[in-house]
Amino acid sequence: MTTFRISPAVADAFPDTLVAVVTATGLRGHETWPATDAALAGMEQQVADGTWQPADDTDPRIESWHTAYRSFGTNPRRIRPSVDALGRRLAKKGVLPRINPAVDSYNVVSVRHGLPAGAFDLDHVTGDVEIRYADGSETFTPLGEPDTIENPQHGEIIYLDTTGVLTRHWNHRDAHRTRVTEDSTRVAFMLETLHATRDERLLKTAADELQELLAPHAGQITVHYLSPDA
DSSP states (O other): OOOEEEOHHHHHHOTTOEEEEEEEESOOTTSOOHHHHHHHHHHHHHHHHTSOOOOOTTSHHHHHHHHHHHHTTOOTTTSOOHHHHHHHHHHHHSOOOOOOHHHHHHHHHHHHHTOOEEEEEGGGOOSOEEEEEOOSOOOBOBTTOTTOOBOOOTTOEEEEOSSSEEEETTTTEEBSTTOOOTTOOEEEEEEEESOHHHHHHHHHHHHHHHHHHHGGGOSEEEEEEEOTTO
8 A cells, every 4th residue: 555645844844735645446547438528528618618717827726836836946937837737728729638538537627626636557656655855866757758867956846656756846747657547547646735724625625526537437436635744
C-alpha cells in the first residue's frame, strides 16, 4: 500500500493545504465512459455559449497557486499550475484535449472547480510518495519525453517516490514513468487546494464528482484526505 505524506517543511510553509487522494482499482480504461464524454461536451458548450468561463489568474483559487509558485522560485506565467494551463486552453480554443477516459475525467473536474489535479499509475510507483522541497539531486523524466532527464531546482516543490520525481513545480507536469494510460488499472488521483479553510467543501464536492465518473468503470474506489495534520 502506497502512503502519501506532506513533508514537515512544506506543511510549515503551507499549513492550510488539503489534498484529496482518490484511489481507484480495477479501472477499465478501454471502455467508453459516456458520463465523462458528456461532462466534457457540456462544459465546452457552456464556454461556447458564454454562460461559463474557467477560473483565470484573477480568481483566488488560481492566484494562490501563482503565489506559491513564486515562493519556491517558479514563474507561474511561464510555468503554469496545471489547472491554470488547462483553463486557459479551454478559454482560448473552446475544447479540452482528449487523452484517455481516466485523465479526461480528472481534467474536467479540475477545470470545473478551479483545482489542480493529477494522477499516478500505482503499478509504476515505488515505495511511498511525499510532497517535499527538492534538494536538486532528484531526477525527472517529463510526460511524453521518455529520453529526457531533468533535475528540479533546489527548493522547488515536487512529488517524489523512492525512484524519482513524479511531478515538478508541485502540479505543473507529471512524470512519464507513472503516466496514466488506458491500460492503467490502479490509479491514485489528486485534487489540491492551498486554502482548506476556504475550499474544503469545494474540494470534497470535486472529489465526489470524480468518484462518480470513475465508479462505473472501476472495481473499488477509496477517498482519503491528506493535510499537514493527517
